[in-house]
Amino acid sequence: MKIYGAGIAGLMAGCMFQNARIYEAGSFKQSQHKAVLRFRSSAVGDAVGIDFRKVKVHKGLWADGKSVAPSIQLANWYSDKVIGRLADRSIWNLAPVERFIAPEDFIEQLVDRCDNRIVWNHKIDRDQVLNEKEPIISTLPMKLMAQFFANDMSKEMTQAAPDFSFAPIVVRRYRIPNADVFQSIYFPELETTLYRASITGDLLIAEYVDEADDYDFFPAFGIKRDHCQPIETVSQRYGKIAKIDDAWRKQFIFELTHKHNIFSLGRFGTWRNILLDDVLNDLAVLKKLMKTTTYDRMRHAAK
Numbered sequence: 001m002k003i004y005g006a007g008i009a010g011l012m013a014g015c016m017f018q019n020a021r022i023y024e025a026g027s028f029k030q031s032q033h034k035a036v037l038r039f040r041s042s043a044v045g046d047a048v049g050i051d052f053r054k055v056k057v058h059k060g061l062w063a064d065g066k067s068v069a070p071s072i073q074l075a076n077w078y079s080d081k082v083i084g085r086l087a088d089r090s091i092w093n094l095a096p097v098e099r100f101i102a103p104e105d106f107i108e109q110l111v112d113r114c115d116n117r118i119v120w121n122h123k124i125d126r127d128q129v130l131n132e133k134e135p136i137i138s139t140l141p142m143k144l145m146a147q148f149f150a151n152d153m154s155k156e157m158t159q160a161a162p163d164f165s166f167a168p169i170v171v172r173r174y175r176i177p178n179a180d181v182f183q184s185i186y187f188p189e190l191e192t193t194l195y196r197a198s199i200t201g202d203l204l205i206a207e208y209v210d211e212a213d214d215y216d217f218f219p220a221f222g223i224k225r226d227h228c229q230p231i232e233t234v235s236q237r238y239g240k241i242a243k244i245d246d247a248w249r250k251q252f253i254f255e256l257t258h259k260h261n262i263f264s265l266g267r268f269g270t271w272r273n274i275l276l277d278d279v280l281n282d283l284a285v286l287k288k289l290m291k292t293t294t295y296d297r298m299r300h301a302a303k
Contacts, residue, residue, distance in 0.1 A: 002132065005139030006118055008107065009266030009279050013137050014114035015048045016283050020137070022114055023122045034171040034234045036184070036198045036205050037106065038099040040277050045102065047280055050109050052100035059094045060185040062220040070094065078188035081209055082195050082240060084167070091186045101182070101200060129262070135290060136262045141238060142271035145264075146252065152259065157251065162244035164271065169239025170212040174204040174228035185220045197221070204228055209240065238268055263289065 003013050006024035014022050038057065039045070045052035061068050068074065070092050079089050103109070111118065124140065126148040138145060143164035150158065170193075179202040187194045192215035197206040199221065206217060212233060218225045249271055256262040263286045264270050266279055274282075 001135045001137065003137045003139070004124055004129075005266070005269070006111075006114075006120070007139055007266065007268075008110070008276060009269065010137070010139040011107070011110035011114055012044070012048060012276070012279055013139070013265055013283060013286075014117060015110065016287070017137070020117065022118045023124060024118060024120050025123055027120055028111065034173060034205070034232075034236065035169065035207055035239075036196075036200065037102050037276070038200075039102065040099065040275065042100045044276055044280050045100065048110060048113065050102065050106060052102055055099055055101055055182045056096050057099045057182045057184060058096050060183070060220070061091055061094060062185050062187055062217070063189050065219075067220070074188040077190055078186060078195065081188065081190060081193075083242060084165070085242075091188065099182070104201075104203065130260070132260075134261075136260075137265050137286065138256070138262050139264075139266040139269040141268040142249070142252065142264065145256065145262075145269075149256070149260075153252075153255070157248070157255075160245065160248050162248060163242075164244065165242035166238050167210060167240045168235050168237050170208040170210070170233065170235050172206045172208070172212055172233045173231040174206075175231055176202050176204055176223065176228050178202070183221065185217070187215075187217060187220075191215070192217075207239075241268070241271060241273065243273070244271055257289065 001017055001020040003010050003017070003020050003022040006022050010022055014020055039052060042052045042054070061070055061074065063074055075089060075091055076086050078091050079085065079087050082089065129136070129148055146161060146164070176199065179199060181199050184196060184198040186196055193208040193210055193213050194206055194215050194217055195209055197204065197217050197220065216225065218228070253264045253270060256264060265282055265286065267274055
C-alpha cells in the first residue's frame with residue numbers, strides 16, 4: 001500500500017498501516033503543521049502511542065480594545081473573516097472546555113514512527129496515480145485529485161465540479177517564558193487579519209487570514225509584546241477551505257475508490273472541515289472499506 005502525503009493525516013495513516021510506504025512532495029520542514037493542535041479526546045494519542053496532556057482551555061472574544069460577549073455582529077464579522085460567508089462559528093460558546101494537548105514534538109514523533117518508510121521530495125503526478133496497482137490512501141487536496149481525474153469524470157460531474165476555494169493562513173509563534181496556561185482569544189474585527197491567538201503552555205500562536213499584520217493583540221492576554229520571544233512566521237497554503245456540494249464530494253470520493261482503489265483521507269483529501277479526532281475515525285472506516293464489496297462502499301458513500 002502507498003500513502004500520498006506526509007502531513008498529520010498521512011502520518012497517522014502510516015502508524016495504522018505499518019507496511020505502507022509514504023510519499024511526500026515536500027521536505028520534512030515543509031510538511032510541518034504550525035497552527036493550534038488540540039484534541040477532544042486522547043484517542044489519537046492512544047492510537048499512535050503518544051501521551052497527550054488533559055487540560056482545560058479558557059476562551060475569550062476581543063473587540064474594540066476590550067473583552068466582549070458574543071453578538072450577532074461580531075459572529076458575522078468573524079465568520080466572514082475566516083470562511084468568507086455567514087455561518088455559525090465557535091465564538092458563540094466561550095465556556096471553558098476540556099481538551100487533550102499533544103506534545104510539541106508530536107509531528108516529529110509521528111515521523112520517527114514512519115521515518116524509514118517516508119520518501120521526501122517526491123513529486124506525485126497524474127501518471128503515477130493513474131498507473132498505480134497498489135491500494136492508495138490519498139491525503140492530497142481533492143482540488144488536485146479532481147485535476148488528475150478530470151478526463152475520467154462524467155460530463156455531469158465535470159459540469160458540477162466546484163471551484164475548491166481556499167485561502168492561506170499565516171502563523172506567528174512566540175515563546176512566553178515560565179508560562180503554563182491554555183487559552184484562546186478570537187478577534188472578529190475586520191481591521192486586522194488576525195482571527196485567533198492561543199497560548200498552549202508557554203507557546204503563543206497567532207493565526208492570520210491571507211497575510212499577517214502588526215495588530216497588537218498582546219493586551220488581550222494581559223501581556224506585552226516584549227515579554228514574548230518570537231520563534232517563526234510561516235504560511236500554510238490550504239489554511240482555510242470553503243465547503244463544497246456534499247453530494248458531489250461524496251460521489252467523487254466513491255469513484256476514486258471504486259474505479260481506482262484510492263481511499264481519500266484527511267481534511268484536504270476529503271475537502272471538509274474536520275478535526276484530527278475525525279481522521280482517526282475515518283481510518284477505522286477505511287480499514288473496513290478495503291475489505292468490503294462495491295455494494296457496501298456505495299452504502300457508505302451515501303451516508
